[in-house]
Amino acid sequence: MRQTIIRISTSGAGLYEFTERVRRFVDESCVETGLLTVFVRHTSCSLMIQENADVDVQRDLSAFFHRLVPPSDDPSMGWVVHRHEGPDDMPAHIKSALTQTSIGIPVSDGQVMLGTWQGLYLFEHRANPHRREVVLHIG
Amino acid sequence: MRQTIIRISTSGAGLYEFTERVRRFVDESCVETGLLTVFVRHTSCSLMIQENADVDVQRDLSAFFHRLVPPSDDPSMGWVVHRHEGPDDMPAHIKSALTQTSIGIPVSDGQVMLGTWQGLYLFEHRANPHRREVVLHIG
Amino acid sequence: MRQTIIRISTSGAGLYEFTERVRRFVDESCVETGLLTVFVRHTSCSLMIQENADVDVQRDLSAFFHRLVPPSDDPSMGWVVHRHEGPDDMPAHIKSALTQTSIGIPVSDGQVMLGTWQGLYLFEHRANPHRREVVLHIG
Numbered sequence: 001m002r003q004t005i006i007r008i009s010t011s012g013a014g015l016y017e018f019t020e021r022v023r024r025f026v027d028e029s030c031v032e033t034g035l036l037t038v039f040v041r042h043t044s045c046s047l048m049i050q051e052n053a054d055v056d057v058q059r060d061l062s063a064f065f066h067r068l069v070p071p072s073d074d075p076s077m078g079w080v081v082h083r084h085e086g087p088d089d090m091p092a093h094i095k096s097a098l099t100q101t102s103i104g105i106p107v108s109d110g111q112v113m114l115g116t117w118q119g120l121y122l123f124e125h126r127a128n129p130h131r132r133e134v135v136l137h138i139g
Numbered sequence: 140m141r142q143t144i145i146r147i148s149t150s151g152a153g154l155y156e157f158t159e160r161v162r163r164f165v166d167e168s169c170v171e172t173g174l175l176t177v178f179v180r181h182t183s184c185s186l187m188i189q190e191n192a193d194v195d196v197q198r199d200l201s202a203f204f205h206r207l208v209p210p211s212d213d214p215s216m217g218w219v220v221h222r223h224e225g226p227d228d229m230p231a232h233i234k235s236a237l238t239q240t241s242i243g244i245p246v247s248d249g250q251v252m253l254g255t256w257q258g259l260y261l262f263e264h265r266a267n268p269h270r271r272e273v274v275l276h277i278g
Numbered sequence: 279m280r281q282t283i284i285r286i287s288t289s290g291a292g293l294y295e296f297t298e299r300v301r302r303f304v305d306e307s308c309v310e311t312g313l314l315t316v317f318v319r320h321t322s323c324s325l326m327i328q329e330n331a332d333v334d335v336q337r338d339l340s341a342f343f344h345r346l347v348p349p350s351d352d353p354s355m356g357w358v359v360h361r362h363e364g365p366d367d368m369p370a371h372i373k374s375a376l377t378q379t380s381i382g383i384p385v386s387d388g389q390v391m392l393g394t395w396q397g398l399y400l401f402e403h404r405a406n407p408h409r410r411e412v413v414l415h416i417g
Contacts, residue, residue, distance in 0.1 A: 115319030
């Protein structure tokens with residue numbers, strides 16, 4: 001059993017891949033068969049496994065969530081009460097609720113069993129730069 | 140390895156925090172390093188990790204999901220077929236599908252590694268009172 | 279600790295139940311107390327636990343996601359950039375992002391602790407037939 005916290009610096013909303021850092025952690029753990037758990041310690045960013053072949057997929061994903069949950073100064077968001085941390089704050093909590101806080105990935109032959117096109121992403125929902133903490137646990 | 144089932148009584152749609160009950164379970168398990176898994180045994184309520192500092196965040200989250208998936212007697216929901224358990228039933232299944240059924244949280248130094256502002260919630264989607272079962276597993 | 283990959287053949291968008299195959303895997307593993315992890319190795323289909331009593335629930339779920347994220351040749355989806363794999367491709371990635379990639383279910387007395395009405399589904403988001411891989415891990 002092994003754990004680490006990785007830090008991911010973000011500069012605005014969007015997807016930040018960290019698949020390679022996860023692979024390195026699994027390598028160094030020397031676990032052959034097990035379960036990797038990825039957990040994000042925030043409520044205004046989230047985790048996502050997505051296609052890492054075409055960067056347009058990531059752009060379209062961000063665009064979809066921006067359209068579904070616009071900033072709270074948008075006329076359609078007049079019902080939002082929680083506003084004192086800025087117009088991107090409450091939408092960030094909602095986007096987190098719609099995606100994932102933790103992901104479990106089986107490990108076999110010392111490798112995470114991600115599919116060919118699957119990459120692991122931190123999905124940042126805030127506009128300002130942040131330093132995010134993601135816990136990796138293998139056992 | 141240790142398991143328990145906790146029961147959460149709900150009285151209408153909304154978020155019900157149970158972070159303290161989870162911390163107590165982890166304490167009593169005496170596990171120093173491990174993985175806590177939280178699993179909800181229903182399809183019309185779900186799990187959510189969200190900010191527990193400002194109660195308006197919880198109110199806005201409920202409001203968002205209510206707007207995205209209104210009761211099935213709303214004119215915009217005329218396409219819904221499954222109606223015999225009431226107008227809040229099919230929307231409850233949809234809201235569950237959009238959120239999480241299980242969450243894994245690493246445990247270190249005998250503590251769940253939740254971030255500073257993270258609280259664990261049962262997200263009730265039904266209008267009538269329910270008694271919900273959530274499984275806690277640590278290993 | 280035991281793992282397997284199950285293959286699920288799909289023929290168009292919709293929910294495909296595989297609860298019985300999961301129960302069989304848990305039986306054969308002879309694990310009495312543990313954690314089952316289910317992980318899907320794709321980014322255009324996903325996992326869902328839903329009611330398996332009334333098939334209309336599954337139909338309504340598919341209908342909701344189709345309305346929330348229509349094919350990219352729909353006039354409302356003019357903003358989509360990633361189009362070269364067909365009008366159902368980018369919506370499939372978005373629907374995956376809105377649902378789950380992995381689910382953890384505690385095992386007690388040799389049985390997955392699913393609730394009475396809970397069934398495990400692969401949620402296929404692509405129109406053409408696919409052969410999908412789902413990893414089962416128990417430990």
